[in-house]
Amino acid sequence: MSTAAEAILLGLGGDGAPQWLSLPLANRHGLVAGATGTGKTITLQIMAEAFSRQGVPVFCADIKGDLAGLSQAAAPNPKLEERAHKTGVTDFAYEAAPVVFWDVFGKLGHPIRATVSEMGPLLLARLLELNDTQEGVLNIAFKLADDDGLLLLDFKDLRAILAHVAERAPELSAHYGNVGKATIGTIQRRLLVLEQQGAEHFFGEPALALTDLMLLAPDGRGAVNILAAEDLVQRPRLYATFLLWMLSELFEELPEVGDLEKPKLVFFFDEAHLLFKDAPKALLEKVEQVVRLIRSKGVGVYFVTQNPLDVPPAVLGQLGNRVQHALRAFTPGDQKAVRAAAETFRANKSFSTEAAITELGVGEALVSTLQPGGVPGVVQRTKIRPPQSRMGTITAEQRAALIAASPMAGRYDTVEDRESAYEMLQSRAATAPAEVAPRSPWGDAPVRRTDPWGGAATLPPVPRGPAPRAPRPRAEPASDGGGFLSDILSGGGGRRQSPAEALAKSVMRGVGSQIGGQVGRALVRGVLGSFLKR
Incomplete structure (x- = not known):
């Protein structure tokens, strides 16, 4: 059906036919699912390095540190070579991928930052777990910042604009809608919690330029961008919101290109259930819109999760390329999930898809990819090919050497703090006319009074202590005849x-x-x- 020039090899099917993922159809998105320990990470790894060899940049999150092995060639191993031969690989060679490490916290890779304005009120409300009323006030803060020309770049800018909204609450309520100070207080407390979790590192400048994720190595291979997410995944809302922000930015910034010979970028969303868990309806609609339309921007999105039911039906229906590893069916709920997963495949008459899902071994999967014309292929029980890079983690020294030699070295490592909302509001407060306070009768501060014509006059200072009393003149005798x-x-x-x-x-x-x-x-x-x- 396909050749190595226009597809990537996933493995060998039970019928002896190689299972290919067509490059022109790789932007129709995909799903990699399976229980823990069934081989999802290895499948993600062989897909990432295969896309890279075809000149397609990749972005993926490294949840356990295993994907860092993509940066190192695998050690020679006869078992790997034997499996490669049995799974249809004819050009197997030990090879490292051109890797760029990233880290929101800047510890295990180049820092990734976004400005508060780029994040926007919808995703920020999701990150802060705001209700509808609180989200509405947050929208007012963003609108006021736009109207007043205030740049929202980092955490202190966001706190400053919220304090500014609180000060002007009565005035703003008449123009933008009700603004409750108690609501603003709640948002500020949520910001404090988020800041204590380290999320403030994500907001600021220099912000990530998405074109830096689509680099090509000198030999023409696509860069494999690995996000160190071992700490980030411990903050599931930040993790999910960050990756959704990246998808949204790609969707908004990239031009329409239609169907290409190969994708401009492939995006792997590991632990995808974190994106959809407790997500409000507005956010789910945003995800569905991005997944449905980003295909025309030349971007393929692949969700990696344990169970296909983790992905909402509206999104699941957009995923044309599927690799299903084993699921365990120990409970009635598990059995229902297996049946639902089996029904998403185009049936193969030679075996029961539902039964096969529970019988798959490690390194086996049910594979169904789109065929020419976009038709789903018949599901095949497939042995997944081995990776050519290292399976497992790397040392701290190896990571540090790769970061130092990275084409992104020095570009994002130093934080920039230019004038923005925080500084501008402070400057306005400093230049505002000082309010003269009323003076106490016991002090020396001037006392202000208003004259009948609306002006203001300042009385002379009141001396401290009782003033000496002038002698009162004696009254003249009244002209009543005396007496x-x-x-x-x-x-x-x-x-x-x-x-x-x-x-x-x-x-x-x-x-x-x-x-x-x-x-x-x-x-x-x-x-x-x-x-x-x-």
Whole structure:
């Protein structure tokens, strides 16, 4: 059906026919499934090195450290050579693949970073496990950053824009929708948890240029990009969100190319069930859209998982090339999963697919690949060919030497921190007019008051302690003919006033200011007389 020039060899079928994966149809995606210890990792390894030999760059996650062996040629072994011969390999040679190591945390490979803006609110909400209300507020923060020209690059930018939204919550609620400070507080706490898990290393610059994943070696082989995921997989949401971000970026950045003679990039998504576990509907729709349409960008996506049922039906239906390793059926649930897996294959009349899934040995698989015209091939029980690179891990010294000699050496290793939302908001706060605080009567701070025309005036400083009182001028005698009333108005000629006299004096002043003439004076005398008689 195919030749080595236009396909990669997976192994030898039970009918004696080689099982090929057609390169022009490799961008129709695929599935590698099977229980733990049945050979999924070796299948992934032989596919990665085979794509590389055909000039197709590969990206894969190394969950257990085993795929690092792709960087080293396998040690000569007669058993490997014998198996290669029995599985249809005619040009077997021990060979290392051109490997580039990556690591989100920057420990076991070149750092991989993305900016907060590139991640976007949908994937970030998935990463933070936000509900719909919290996701809505996060969308408002991103929208405000766009409107105000604030760059969101790293974790501190995200925290700064959330604090800015909280400060302007009443104003923003009228323009963007309700913004609750309690909701923002919840998002900030989630960010703190994520930061403590080391996720802040992923956000920042220099951000990964996806073209750096599609390098070719000088001999024409495609680069095998290996993501060190031993630590990353312990944070399943970060792991799944990161790989989905990569798919989304590939989908948005790469141009439409239609069907090519071979893919521009093949992407292996190991432990794929982590992507779909507890995923909200919006995210599942995003995955389905990317998987369905990224084919036309020349990218093939291969999900690697234990059970085909880990992949939603809408996505599973897009996977045309399938390699199914053994499944164990010890429980009724396991038996149901086996039946469901068997039904996804085009049946072979020579054996029962359902029975074969439970009988496969290590290094055996049921293989069904797309044939010319995109027709699924009849499933074949197949012995998988051996890899030409090392099976297993490598030493720390070998990894360090490969990282130092990598074409990416020095490009992503140093963090950049240019002016972004955090710095811009701090600068705005520093240049804003200072608010003059009201001054306490016991301090020296100026006291602000507003005049009737809307302006502001500053009163002179209030001295500390009681001010000395100026002597009060003696009142002139009233023109009432002298006598008793004059004594009261003048303070009694130095005589200490009784309470009644003081009260009478106060009342007189209030009434006397409004009533004049002799009638007024007579009325005052009457009032005073009534007090003094008591």
